[in-house]
Amino acid sequence: MTGKNFPRKPRDKRPWYQAAFALGLNAWIPSWFKGEIFQGGIKGICVPALNCYSCPSAMGACPIGAMQTFFGGLRFNLSVAEKKFGLYVAGFLAAVGSAVGRMPCGWVCPFGFIQELIYKIPTPKLKIPHFMTYFRYAVLVTMVVALPLLIVDQFGYGETWFCKWICPAGTLEAGIPLILLKADLRPLVGFMYYWKIGLLVLFVGWFVVSQRPFCRTVCPLGAFWGLFNKGSLFRMAVDDEKCTLCDKCHKDCPVEIKIYEQANSPDCVRCLRCVSSCKFGAISYEFLGKKEVSPDNRVKGPA
Amino acid sequence: MKRRLPWVLLAVSLGVMAVGLLLGEYRTVLEKAITVCLDCIGIG
Numbered sequence: 001m002t003g004k005n006f007p008r009k010p011r012d013k014r015p016w017y018q019a020a021f022a023l024g025l026n027a028w029i030p031s032w033f034k035g036e037i038f039q040g041g042i043k044g045i046c047v048p049a050l051n052c053y054s055c056p057s058a059m060g061a062c063p064i065g066a067m068q069t070f071f072g073g074l075r076f077n078l079s080v081a082e083k084k085f086g087l088y089v090a091g092f093l094a095a096v097g098s099a100v101g102r103m104p105c106g107w108v109c110p111f112g113f114i115q116e117l118i119y120k121i122p123t124p125k126l127k128i129p130h131f132m133t134y135f136r137y138a139v140l141v142t143m144v145v146a147l148p149l150l151i152v153d154q155f156g157y158g159e160t161w162f163c164k165w166i167c168p169a170g171t172l173e174a175g176i177p178l179i180l181l182k183a184d185l186r187p188l189v190g191f192m193y194y195w196k197i198g199l200l201v202l203f204v205g206w207f208v209v210s211q212r213p214f215c216r217t218v219c220p221l222g223a224f225w226g227l228f229n230k231g232s233l234f235r236m237a238v239d240d241e242k243c244t245l246c247d248k249c250h251k252d253c254p255v256e257i258k259i260y261e262q263a264n265s266p267d268c269v270r271c272l273r274c275v276s277s278c279k280f281g282a283i284s285y286e287f288l289g290k291k292e293v294s295p296d297n298r299v300k301g302p303a
Numbered sequence: 304m305k306r307r308l309p310w311v312l313l314a315v316s317l318g319v320m321a322v323g324l325l326l327g328e329y330r331t332v333l334e335k336a337i338t339v340c341l342d343c344i345g346i347g
């Protein structure tokens with residue numbers, strides 16, 4: 001921070017932020033001892049992360065779960081003229097996206113943090129083909145919006161399809177702990193539970209060998225916020241005159257993007273590791289009129 | 304001109320959120336969040 005004119009590796013403080021957010025979003029520890037979930041009045045506040053509200057200590061509401069609840073109940077609500085459209089959750093998601101795009105994925109989301117930790121296990125690693133990243137949009141459209149809205153029971157209620165069939169965060173944060181803590185739930189364990197455990201095991205295996213695979217290929221929350229990356233207040237920028245195409249940023253990127261090709265890619269989780277790793281100071285970010293380049297690495301680029 | 308877009312988006316989003324809150328949607332989210340979600344844990 002002293003403006004010294006030589007490159008040195010900055011300490012990556014992001015894991016500490018991620019750990020703090022993971023703990024902060026799940027801070028009601030007494031629930032773990034009681035085998036209950038936190039039921040305080042603040043739990044209706046949506047959190048900017050995929051964090052299951054049935055995790056015993058969860059302090060807030062998962063916006064993806066809440067959104068599905070609204071879509072699932074929309075037809076019933078319309079039939080009885082109940083004015084519940086999901087505007088609170090949709091507005092929250094769009095407000096976060098408009099402000100910072102996909103940044104909460106890189107800094108706040110506990111499930112993203114878990115994936116990054118598991119990836120540190122030293123094994124041979126696998127790249128994720130880019131075409132697979134489009135799958136998350138299909139998940140968003142079908143599992144979060146279309147199926148809850150279109151397939152309803154005799155009362156007009158749809159299910160939370162993503163939570164029920166896919167979400168490994170729910171299995172990890174709520175499914176396993178609650179079955180261990182609440183004996184009265186254990187007789188209900190059946191096919192669905194084993195399906196979700198199996199899926200979680202597959203995902204964890206994938207976390208070991210690939211970087212943030214769930215965020216990149218499945219997460220509907222990341223898919224939605226990624227759409228805002230190009231138009232959000234927070235923006236990344238690459239100075240073409242300073243960039244030498246050395247590819248260091250690509251090698252260091254937790255979602256394996258080439259930021260010098262598309263600075264505000266919908267895949268970018270805005271962890272800012274590239275800003276730190278660029279020794280030419282070519283990558284910067286801008287927020288509310290302030291432009292920042294990593295001071296630790298601001299060296300003169302090639303002439 | 305270009306940089307007005309995120310401000311407009313943000314203002315509209317906050318407005319939509321406020322309407323939702325006025326319609327009592329916070330209570331709906333709260334009720335869902337404080338109930339054990341059987342779908343989420345795989346026994347729904």
